[in-house]
Amino acid sequence: MKQTLILALVASLFLVSCTKDKEILNVLNTYNLEMESKGYVLGETIELPQEVTQNAKTITLSFGDQSTDKLVVDPKFFLLGDNAVTFQVETSSGEVLSQDATINVFAKNPEKEQNFEIVQQYPHDTSLFTQGFYLEGNTIYESDGKNGGSRLVTYPLGSTTLSQVTMQPQDVFAEGLAVVGDKIFQLTWYNKKGFIYDKNTLNLLGEFPYPGMMGEGWGLTFDGKQLIASDGSKNLYFLDSENPSTILKVIGVAGHKEVFSQLNELEYHKGFIYANVWQKPIVLKIDPAFGEVVATYDFSQLALKHTTGNDDVLNGITFKGENMLVTGKNWPTIYEVRTN
């Protein structure tokens, strides 16, 4: 009789504890779902509901093989955009409860809608399916991406007559490019490798495998120290320009309320990264520290003129002095844009 009573007591305690655990997980889940749409900013404290904190001995956040007991959106662990995390709550009774969550991190301040005016137009060869676009001196360096017929070309701004053309391997779809000293680094879409060319002769000097984290090759630029690449996600990868297979830093890109993925052509200019978003007529101005979008350029009017389908979209950003040059895949025009 005594034994039965003890067993019943243990069972009921167990049930109470299970119910309590369930409650904690429910409260945590509701909170996480609410915050998933609201989002956090970098540096913000993750203030979990009292029902969770009061019943917890410790709370740990884990990210793959890393973890922290500081409930803060620390840039050491979090990128802008979505972050997959696991909350581990050690309850006062010693149970460890575990719950996966998505933590969205947005830019602290709303991005500015940048005013601009078009001050000049130049012709653009409509056979060029622009994937990489860069001006140095008066020479445009451009990647013409095609299945079975990609080219690296140069021509003087103001002309459509190509000065130099290097045909690329049949199995390569050419993507973004960047000039570093006397070399051109160029990405390929899905070959998981990039090429290095001599800037003056366009002769192939070598190639490099992508770092494992980069799924594809989309855009490329150079900030004076590091190469910066996009791969069609929300991330930008800072690559060692001496060894582009090595990632030195990763940032995610987001505005105040929106994560921007499918980042494509890139250009670094005076402390900021400019990126266009695939199939959107916008260019983002991005703070390279953590990927906060500080301003957007709306080029809808240009896209209305030149975009008829999914392919002939805005893609191509470079700078001429302080003015931005923009064009698109197979567009007949390069626009020079002054920002006000």
Ligand SMILES: [Ca+2]
């Ligand atoms: Ca560019």
